[in-house]
Amino acid sequence: MKASFKSKLFLASAVYWILLSYILAALVFWFIALNRQVEQMAEHKLSALILDDPTYLSKYEKIQEEKKRKHAQYTGEGATFLVLTLVGALFVYRAVRKQIKLQQQQQHFMMAVTHELKTPIAVAKLNLETLLKHQLDEAKKQKLLSMTLEETNRLNTLANNILVSSQLEGGRYRIAKEEVDLSSLVQSAVQDFINRFSSRKWITHIQPETDLSGDPLLLQILVNNLVENAVKYSPKTATIEVRLSSTTKAVILQVIDEGPGIPDHEKHKVFDKFYRIGNENTRTAKGTGLGLFLCRKIADDHRATIRVTDNTPTGSIFTVSFTK
Numbered sequence: 001m002k003a004s005f006k007s008k009l010f011l012a013s014a015v016y017w018i019l020l021s022y023i024l025a026a027l028v029f030w031f032i033a034l035n036r037q038v039e040q041m042a043e044h045k046l047s048a049l050i051l052d053d054p055t056y057l058s059k060y061e062k063i064q065e066e067k068k069r070k071h072a073q074y075t076g077e078g079a080t081f082l083v084l085t086l087v088g089a090l091f092v093y094r095a096v097r098k099q100i101k102l103q104q105q106q107q108h109f110m111m112a113v114t115h116e117l118k119t120p121i122a123v124a125k126l127n128l129e130t131l132l133k134h135q136l137d138e139a140k141k142q143k144l145l146s147m148t149l150e151e152t153n154r155l156n157t158l159a160n161n162i163l164v165s166s167q168l169e170g171g172r173y174r175i176a177k178e179e180v181d182l183s184s185l186v187q188s189a190v191q192d193f194i195n196r197f198s199s200r201k202w203i204t205h206i207q208p209e210t211d212l213s214g215d216p217l218l219l220q221i222l223v224n225n226l227v228e229n230a231v232k233y234s235p236k237t238a239t240i241e242v243r244l245s246s247t248t249k250a251v252i253l254q255v256i257d258e259g260p261g262i263p264d265h266e267k268h269k270v271f272d273k274f275y276r277i278g279n280e281n282t283r284t285a286k287g288t289g290l291g292l293f294l295c296r297k298i299a300d301d302h303r304a305t306i307r308v309t310d311n312t313p314t315g316s317i318f319t320v321s322f323t324k
């Protein structure tokens with residue numbers, strides 16, 4: 001699949017550059033030919049002049065002037081064509097590149113989704129079959145059940161991310177505007193994570209009674225995705241901190257981790273659809289590149305901003321600021 005994609009890309013680039021070169025060469029050829037024609041016409045007219053004619057000088061000047069005017073006209077037209085062609089070519093080049101990149105990311109996304117869907121289903125199936133077929137002691141049963149629950153949680157997040165982002169993008173999701181107790185929402189979302197990942201170190205600073213007008217389901221997805229990433233992209237021994245505070249002007253949610261952080265040049269890109277840092281061979285964490293895209297969309301829909309900064313000594317701080 002990758003080879004055919006590369007050959008398609010090569011073919012498209014080759015056709016593009018050949019066509020562009022042809023157009024530019026034709027333009028230059030047209031410019032030279034027209035200017036030569038102007039020279040020939042002027043020469044022809046000059047040779048028809050009679051030296052003894054008393055109006056010779058004025059006719060001579062008129063011919064020279066017309067020659068100059070024609071040269072200027074063709075230079076102007078040529079330059080305009082050149083600029084328009086180059087702007088058009090740049091536009092097409094960028095649009096095609098964007099399209100190709102999106103197509104490539106979509107392909108990776110489809111592969112990632114297929115994998116992300118199949119793995120939890122396979123694990124859950126195997127665990128349930130083991131529970132049915134074998135008489136296990138209580139501790140083993142609990143372990144298998146909690147592993148199955150963990151996999152279904154992952155499936156749930158994935159399904160939510162895919163469904164909600166496609167509905168939000170297609171304008172089919174009606175965003176609720178209701179009074180949300182953000183403190184309780186964040187507290188219970190984080191508590192779920194603390195239960196799931198009880199061996200991790202957690203710090204929470206959640207200012208009570210912080211309310212907001214918004215959509216509870218979307219806000220929950222936002223919090224879940226940020227905390228999920230903090231868990232996914234930081235070492236098992238590292239601390240994860242969640243803060244919620246409120247000022248007179250804004251409500252601020254922060255998810256802070258001690259992972260590798262995000263390089264400066266990737267800080268904007270991570271919010272793009274399907275964007276994942278690194279390439280298929282270097283990535284270890286599973287994902288689809290939809291989580292942060294959805295977070296930004298949800299923040300936008302709540303008149304909030306989302307940004308990522310560096311934690312010290314390492315890690316990321318994701319800050320969502322809701323204006324009151």
Ligand code: ADP
Nearest residue numbers: 229230233270276277287288289290291292293
């Ligand atoms: P996914 O996690 O499914 O790949 P996201 O949209 O949630 O997609 O994140 C996009 C990319 O941003 C991830 O692939 C990862 O490389 C990077 N990223 C997100 N959160 C963090 C984090 N807390 N620390 C380091 N990198 C992160």
